[in-house]
Amino acid sequence: MIIKTITLPAKEPISCSNCQACCCRLEVMLITDTGVPDYFVAEDKWGSMTMKRLDDGWCAALDRDTMMCTIYQNRPLICREFEMGEYECISEREANL
Template sequence: MYAIPDCEGCGACCSFSWEWPTLIGDHDGDGIPAYLIEDGRMRCDGDRCAALAGTIGDSVHCRVYADRPLVCREFTAGSEACHAVRAHFGLDE
């Protein structure tokens, strides 16, 4: 079992893959500014979601947190997937 990391000090899940923040369904992403959406997913700068502000592993926040996509809402802090992306950034050593 893994410890539950502080998401506001991490951000790894929002920086792991440009394919990951995909919008699901007709109303997913409602309220997100159009400039942050591209081809049915959140726009990314490289692998990092464009709505993520701050420094990975230090201090981050989502600029659209209240309207974030379903896939982001369903991601579970402390899950195996969480720790896998944290390990990718050397945060789970």
């Protein structure tokens, strides 16, 4: 019996240079005060405070030219906890293929 071995290409580690900012399309609830400027805050239909999103679903604080957060130092808690390259990040990237 002949057994063929298939080598899958290694996935490039996620870094700042290849990040697709998939997390910037998720709804972000503001549950702590981190200093998010008021013009980036919206109220959802239940009265909770969220990050404002543009008509196409992207976070209003994302610089679309650099794909970087314009309020990084004052980003919401959930954005601080959402780590690049971790399970949730990879799941969002795969869901957006």
